[in-house]
Amino acid sequence: MIFALSSGLPPAGVAVLRLSGPGVFAVARQLTGKQRLPPARTARxxxxxxxxxxxxxDRALVLLFPGPASFTGEDVVELHTHGSPAVVAAVQQELLALGVRPAEAGEFTRRAFQNGRIDLTQxxxxxxxxxxxxxxxxxxALANAGGRLRQQAEAWREAILALRAEAEADLDFADESDVTVAALVGPIRRLAASIEAALAGAPMAERVRSGLVIAVTGPPNAGKSSLVNALAARDVAIVTALPGTTRDVLEVHLDLGGVPAMLLDTAGLRESADPVEQEGIxxxxxxxxxxxxxxxxxxGEGLRVVNKIDETGEAPGIRGGxxxxxxxxxxxxxxxxxxLVAWARAQVPRGEPALVTTARQAHLLTEAVGFLAEAAAQTESLLRAESLRLAAASLGRLTGAIGSEDVLGAIFSRFCIGK
Structure with a gap:
């Protein structure tokens, strides 16, 4: 049994403590002094x-979520208490005494995966x-949390397995099979093309996840750091009249009309004998x-910005690029x-969000396409069936049907303790 504070750190109006695992209903009964527990999915x-x-x-709302129809697939209890540090600490102390241990980062979501409630793409x-x-x-993120990629990957995998079955039938019953090498090439190539079409949106989806990158460059004392501070609406970069003040690349996150971006304040471009400044340049x-x-x-290239028009007397605005x-x-x-907002929005494709959003997903789908290309090029039924098996395995690793502890650890370590 595990527990975690699933709401923000106290003090707060309400604190939500989540428990999961066999026996958490008995724990809830002990905590409530053996009062009658509420019906499933009903707050009391x-x-x-x-x-x-x-x-x-404390007086708290108690909710029960019987497994397997819960987030983790196990019995789950939520305790909605008042959000003071003292109340939360007291409840946690009682949970520890009842044998419920603190959850690790992402452990609730990992249990949901292990119990078949979600796959790795979700x-x-x-x-x-x-x-x-x-x-x-x-x-x-919301579009893909519902399982869009999982459903498509399962359809691709089923198609591959059907093709593999035909290839193996040709291998086992060569004298009786009506399947020819040429008859399998077309479906294999169409399947590979379908996966490649999904991969086409992966680079921009990754940009949406990590943010578009905007670099501010120019000679020393041109006002780069001042411009970064002005666009960020806060003092994030040191501004002085001394050349070479900025030695390393400073990263500032921006929200450009709903599109994430990272603004880079860079070292002034000039000749320098200082090895530290040279590295910054x-x-x-x-x-x-x-x-x-x-x-x-x-x-140089890019959008040219003329700063310090308060000194030159030039009119503000964008003219001639x-x-x-x-x-x-x-x-x-x-x-x-x-x-910048108009530019950022133009970089994000309109319509349905991209299907493939992470480097891991793109790598495994690219791998599957490669194996399908091998299968289409094979002339021997045995080698064709093996290439199809490898393609299906890549899709299995995509959803987590086939996986390793290293991959699982990397994915679930991104979650907070309460999730």
């Missing part, structure tokens, strides 16, 4: 008592939903080269922000 107010002296701890989507900071991240060039957009406060702003006074920043 009960007094929670200390075991030692039967003194009341677990990944749930982790993304819990970590979502923008509307685009929320929509993408090298990193700045590398990050700018990999960025989705560059805000260039000097000469150049943004004229003052990070000091804020002039022109609204136009620049609006431009």
């Amino acid at each position: 107010l009960r007094t929670l008592y200390r075991l030692q002296d039967h003194q009341p701890i 677990a990944e989507a749930l982790a993304d939903l819990l970590a979502a900071e923008t509307e685009a991240q929320r929509a993408q 090298r990193r700045a060039r590398a990050r700018a080269a990999a960025a989705d957009l560059v805000l260039n406060l000097g000469e 150049v943004a004229y702003v003052s990070a000091l006074t804020g002039a022109g920043l609204d136009s620049l922000r609006a431009h």
Whole structure:
């Protein structure tokens, strides 16, 4: 049996303690002084008592979720107490005395996976939903938490297994089988094309998960750090008149109209004898080269930004592909922000969210496509059947039907303690 605080840290208006495992209903009965427990999925107010002296701890809502129709697939109890540190600590102490141990990070979700309530793709989507900071991240994660990829992967896997059965029938009953090598090539290639179509949206889906990258570059004292602070609406970068103040790449997260982005404040680009500054400049060039957009406060590629118009007297706004702003006074920043929001939204595909959203998923589906290509190219039935088996195995690892402890540990460690 495990328990965890599934709500925010106290103090709070309400604290939710979740228990899961065989015997948690008996634990709830002990905590409530052997009062009658409420019907399943019905909240009832009960007094929670200390075991030692039967003194009341709190009045709490008690809910029971019998397995297997619960989140974890086991019996689950939720205790909705008042959210003071003292109440939460007292209830946790009684749970420990009753043999319920604290849950590890992601252990509730891992049990849901192990009990067949969700597959690995749903677990990944749930982790993304819990970590979502923008509307685009929320929509993408929620769409896949319902099992879209699992359903499609199972359909692909069933099709592969059917093709493998035909290949093995040709192998075992070569004299009687009507299946020819050519007859299998077409279905195998169509199946591979279907998986490749799903993979096409993976790069942008990964961008939605991790954020678009916008690098701010230019010579020293051009106002890069001031611009980053102005766009972030807070002081995140050190601003001085001394060249070479920024030595490393500073990352700032932005919400651009619901699309996540990471703004990079980079070292000023100049010749320097300082080895530390040289390394900062090298990193700045590398990050700018990999960025989705560059805000260039000097000469070069990207969206050119002319800062310090409060000194030059130029009018604010975007003209001829150049943004004229003052990070000091804020002039022109609204136009620049609006431009960045429009650009970010244009990067996110409209319509149904991408099916493939993580590097792990993309790797396994790419692997499956490779094995299908091998199967289509084989002339021997035995080798064709083996390539199809390997393709099906890749899809099995995708959903967790086939898996390793290392992969499971990496996925579920992303969750908080209460989930």
